[in-house]
């Protein structure tokens with residue numbers, strides 16, 4: 175997985191050289207609208223890195239771009255703009271833009287080369303190492319997509335300085351997930367991140383360390399499970415209810431990484447009720463999440479019925495052979511110790527999740 179990670183003038187030159195070295199006839203830039211407004215010179219610079227003039231498609235901001243109509247518009251812009259099999263799709267934005275741009279790249283001519291320039295903490299540490307691409311379809315999250323590897327990832331930490339506070343926290347949420355699932359150095363890194371954040375001292379050097387740790391966290395699992403269906407499933411920790419909660423709010427109100435943190439709290443509750451996760455480990459688990467999520471879920475709260483409807487339609491459903499009143503997710507028996515099953519998912523009565531939602535104050 176080719177990754178250039180850094181920042182500054184020399185880094186820009188190296189990144190420009192690496193993109194040029196892909197020798198594309200045309201660079202099709204797919205940029206998040208907010209990112210295109212903040213960094214117009216970079217959009218122009220990237221689009222000029224092919225041998226003929228590039229194409230620029232500005233996608234709706236964030237999660238709103240992960241739809242079938244936008245996927246069609248990206249594809250149309252590339253094809254009517256003259257993309258050939260030698261062209262490069264360069265996605266400039268967060269995980270949402272990468273997911274729709276990556277899917278377009280996978281589909282056009284059955285696969286165009288892809289370069290990611292991720293601009294959120296979440297995207298830099300969690301989407302870069304993954305081959306997953308997807309949009310949201312029929313009211314479900316990430317259920318329409320495929321796998322496509324990027325030829326190059328240009329990871330520049332300077333973009334993180336313009337992130338809205340909640341989006342930075344969302345990226346931290348995925349690193350909390352790594353800390354809880356993997357423990358050890360990843361736990362220590364998350365604590366350092368929170369300490370620096372509290373002192374307003376998250377500088378480029380530390381951000382680069384954090385991003386590198388996030389990327390490296392996934393590599394051993396992805397080396398044996400590139401499609402994240404077994405060993406790689408541990409990185410879905412917190413995602414089942416996280417996705418459901420995220421979809422119950424208007425786009426952007428509960429960012430993905432924060433939704434995952436809420437869900438990890440739910441997982442520790444379920445694991446404790448099942449007698450899988452014990453006293454001090456649960457306290458340690460929840461205390462790390464608490465550093466990111468001191469407040470309640472955003473109001474107005476969705477209903478338990480609405481969240482449960484989506485939980486029971488989660489895209490992973492079926493893998494663990496759940497019965498109609500069960501659901502499944504990754505559970506931990508201790509920090510850094512995912513419960514081992516064939517699919518890495520554990521099934522349990524869905525009522526446990528409903529109990530937890532009620533305990534958070536969600537109305538019936």
Ligand SMILES: NC(=O)c1ccc[n+]([C@@H]2O[C@H](COP(=O)([O-])OP(=O)(O)OC[C@H]3O[C@@H](n4cnc5c(N)ncnc54)[C@H](O)[C@@H]3O)[C@@H](O)[C@H]2O)c1
Nearest residue numbers: 208235236237268269270293294296297304306333336337
């Ligand atoms: N393996 C994978 O493919 C994978 C892994 C994790 C998450 N995801 C997906 O990624 C998405 C979340 O991605 P995300 O957290 O990067 O958020 P995002 O792409 O939704 O962007 C969040 C917001 O930040 C803005 N933004 C982006 N970069 C900015 C910058 N540098 N400065 C200012 N504003 C900026 C966007 O306009 C948007 O409003 C979800 O859809 C999730 O499903 C995919």
